[in-house]
Amino acid sequence: MTDALGEALHLMRMSGSFYCRTELTEPWGLTMPDMADCLWFHVLTSGSCEIEVDGHVTSLAPGDVLLVPGGEGHRLFSGSEAETPLVTTLPHTFETDNYAILRHGDGGAVTHLVCGAVRFDHPAAKHLIKVLPHVLYVRQADDMRATIDLMAAEARNLRPGGEAVITRLADVLVIQTIRSWLANDPAARTGWLGALQDQQIGQALALIHRDPAQPWTVERLAHQTAMSRSAFAARFTELVGEPAMRYVTRWRMHVAMNRLRDRDSTVSEIARGLGYESEAAFSRAFKRIVGVSPGQARAG
Known part of the structure; x- marks a missing residue:
């Protein structure tokens, strides 16, 4: 039997990607810019975080993953009182052209996030991204735990080659998150996605x-x-x-x-x-x- 949906996932090779490991101390806030033709992802590895997309606020706990498939601008913050400057105006330490470390906040409790914006080249992958929900949120999924734990370990102690490990794990995690949604949300069995299945x-x-x-x-x-x-x-x-x-x-x-x-x-x-x-x-x-x-x- 042909697995057309599996083939579409297989073609989700990411390019033009940017990854950022963030070390944030309360109170803190960030605004992510609109990134047309990109998918934003955020993985909370420790601490706590609120994310607001189009006026809707989602609370993240360690091990949670949130995607913004359309690349819309959005805000991340430790509390509603925190200022949320545009992330591109803050100083980053660039490990490579596509990987940076951001340290920001006022010295309180610490939160660690791995964030990124990625593009997809293949038309099947692009089409799949377009039919995903406005926000895709997976809470501490058991089948993603090993990937998140590895990413958290690398983020805590960035060793030689750590940038390569984190970026590849992030790519895997994006696909795992989409796969989890496809398996569990009834909306994934309608329209083009339903036709693929x-x-x-x-x-x-x-x-x-x-x-x-x-x-x-x-x-x-x-x-x-x-x-x-x-x-x-x-x-x-x-x-x-x-x-x-x-x-x-x-x-x-x-x-x-x-x-x-x-x-x-x-x-x-x-x-x-x-x-x-x-x-x-x-x-x-x-x-x-x-x-x-x-x-x-x-x-x-």
Whole structure:
């Protein structure tokens, strides 16, 4: 059986990441900036913390993990009376270009956090992030305990190679948090996520994601999933929210956007690599789905 959801998780390789180990003493507060196209994560390894996203406050205890999948700006603080300066205005000690240590606060009780903002390159991973809840919070999950304990140990005593260990553990923890939500929240069984977990439609989605350049048709996808054309077309639209061939085209444009940003290929090469016989046909499809031409998308 095809595990389309598992494949989407497998493709969640992070890039353009920034990680920060924070040592905070009460009273303290921080404002995280809006980071478009990023996912914010916070892991509390000791102490206590309040996080406010869009006016909603969540209290974290050691071992808790909170994600802000859309990268919206938000506040962290020890108490409502604490000032919350923008974190980018505070002095950091940079261990590497992508890893820093922040010490901040007024000398009271100590809180340790590992925070970060990460991006995802693969279209399947990006799409998965977009359908996650506004805030994703996991409280002391048993299956994540070993990862959090290792991260806390490294954060307490940063040894040679500790930066590499913490950043890799953070990547693992983000995926574990998403997986925990997928397994336990009924909302994860609806829409595109629900379609990924459907035996037949999930198989079709996996085929499209693996090889968007194939000359897919409704008939071919139906045959691959052992369904009749009419039954497949109706079920795909019901679960995914749009007809199969529109999804194929839109998925190709997700892939195209990624390749345009890389700047390693010409528009003509991208068109051929996605199964289009001409650059003109690809450009028409791209503008219809994205709203601008490939050249404008690359320039922007």
